[in-house]
Amino acid sequence: MPVNLSAPDPSKLFPVAGVRIGVAEANIRKPGRKDLTVFLLDEGASVGGVFTRNHFCAAPVQLCRQRLDERQPIRALLVNTGNANAGTGEDGLRRARDTCEALAALLNIRPAQVLPFSTGVIMEPLPAERVVAGLPAAIADAQPDHWARAAEGIMTTDTVPKAVSARAMVGGAEITITGTAKGAGMIRPNMATMLGFLATDARVDQALMRQLALELAAGSFNRITIDGDTSTNDSFIVIASNRAANAPITALDSADGQALKRAMLAVARQLAQAIVRDGEGATKFITVRVEGGKTPDECRRVAYAIAHSPLVKTAFFASDPNLGRILAAVGYADIDDLDQTKIELYLDGVHVAAQGGRNPAYREEDGQRVMRQAEITVRVHLGRGSAADTVWTTDLSHEYVSINADYRS
């Protein structure tokens, strides 16, 4: 059961001019499943991306990186579920190239103008022939208002499709932003999430797109964790179709650039949080906020130590205010000169620990009350500076074990 998350209302997902989406059933792993999605971009779109830092990155990630580095004018994204095409060596690269070539031939573009994405089981050969056989149906299905279908088409263990839209005034014109993402396990994105696609019709210089993708990921997908496992396939793509009437954005730190980033970040953050809300076996949505650090980096380290601790996560699952486990995680977060007598811990508004020990005014029933909520903020103050950072995570439940013990069967 996802935490306060329901499927998007298709009528509230705005089309992005210049982007059409088609979905098909290609029987890649299981029959009767929407498992193939194409994003078709009109000529002139700006595209940037960030990808997993996992050295075992999948074949499609390798091709995406290469094609974006070469500044190829991207015209299509090809996404399959059911198979990650990771841990598949040279053969995997060849199969990924084959699918791009097939799509390029059907669209009369060059293969290097196609970005491939795969998600699913690792270390099994991609059934490229089924992907290729499904392409005509996916292309025939392509429409600008198919974002809800895209959100379904890229799901794996997700229980709810994830898509978000927004409109904003940027550079003197209204622009539209719509995005979709998938992911529920193997989530500790490092540069990006499992798969995230964010499009706007705004006019944005191609030269800004990589940096834009990096900055958006830093404030959204790079601040979430479910199980601490950084995937082999994490990919986050930002598209600007350049069809809106805004004054073209040529610098991200300009007023217009900042307005665009703010609007896009709000959408990216909702998508990232949706991944956490739909985290495998999640029953709680936990915000971990660490303040009073010397640097944001050390705050993030402490936040991730808390967010990854199986003992903290099982205590949240049990609604048990066994909050010493949070202090223990703060203590092993590898901050050399941490002074435990400066640590303050809050659970929502409840002041649990003061000066590194139990707050004398803390009453167990107050902790218990907060722990029963579906959404909880853990706030730690390190008492050594003014930096802060936030990550979002879930609890660890029986259901997580069941899902991951049974995933392939």
Added chain:
Amino acid sequence: MPVNLSAPDPSKLFPVAGVRIGVAEANIRKPGRKDLTVFLLDEGASVGGVFTRNHFCAAPVQLCRQRLDERQPIRALLVNTGNANAGTGEDGLRRARDTCEALAALLNIRPAQVLPFSTGVIMEPLPAERVVAGLPAAIADAQPDHWARAAEGIMTTDTVPKAVSARAMVGGAEITITGTAKGAGMIRPNMATMLGFLATDARVDQALMRQLALELAAGSFNRITIDGDTSTNDSFIVIASNRAANAPITALDSADGQALKRAMLAVARQLAQAIVRDGEGATKFITVRVEGGKTPDECRRVAYAIAHSPLVKTAFFASDPNLGRILAAVGYADIDDLDQTKIELYLDGVHVAAQGGRNPAYREEDGQRVMRQAEITVRVHLGRGSAADTVWTTDLSHEYVSINADYRS
């Protein structure tokens, strides 16, 4: 159910001359439980220790460190379960001191000659008055052949007491080594385990004891992980009672010193592995061996990435050879210039991945067969050097979640 581990046969636990052990029921957290243990050392024992690197270290850990640093001649160890006296601030230090003072008064020694140890729930006040009230019974119980009782007296969520004995020829005389340890969750020791006590009657210079403890921990308790949570209370104490007839050991790199280390390391490693075998919810004992690295440190990093991955651990629980998850963990272990095309993966004798992809000769049924075993060795070859390292771990089961969701209730 522990993995291939049963309670020690008391007749095979050899007393160590100069060390007496007494156990009592002090009602520290729950009635009817052996929760208080004292180790009484004759005058002239050499003692060393290593302790958790968690900055939120417990009050007793702070006192132990201080007393060993001051080279106090240690005469007694005082161990309680049921309460960790961690996250308890100045008040916790005072309570730990109170219990040491009470024991010292009863034994007619100085409080600084007592080392305190606590394990149990964090951030609750230690009921020092109950510890103190239980001391006379513990002292009255003290006998050299009470190692099996000690193993019981220090248990928390352990399901099996853990103690190991050995004899060896060192420096021209037979020496005896006996140790005990406890721990089942919050196990990713960093300098030591939850609690481990290893005694020998060998004659060893006091000046060597800290280094001896460090080296023994490095090859045993610092190579295990259950859930990646480094405890606030990890303590590993090495005692040499100086009662055997061996030529006194004055250098660890001498022939005699090395013989002693080998014999003690074998015992320490069995104790450390016993902790893993009794890991919370464990159904499998997993050895993760990483070879072909540039340094032992990077091999250990990769081994821990595998050993901590919830996805790898749930696959072991399910006996599912979903082995791409292991490659994914290798990939995110943060080795900057890792070449995925050099990676080889073996499951016991089965060659699963070659050159970073699925080994063409690998058959799923071979992986399946190994995955069903209770003991499995994962061997990864990085193909970049000749260093190696090993860690031991468990799977992640429903039972782990149950135990930690219910621990306080």
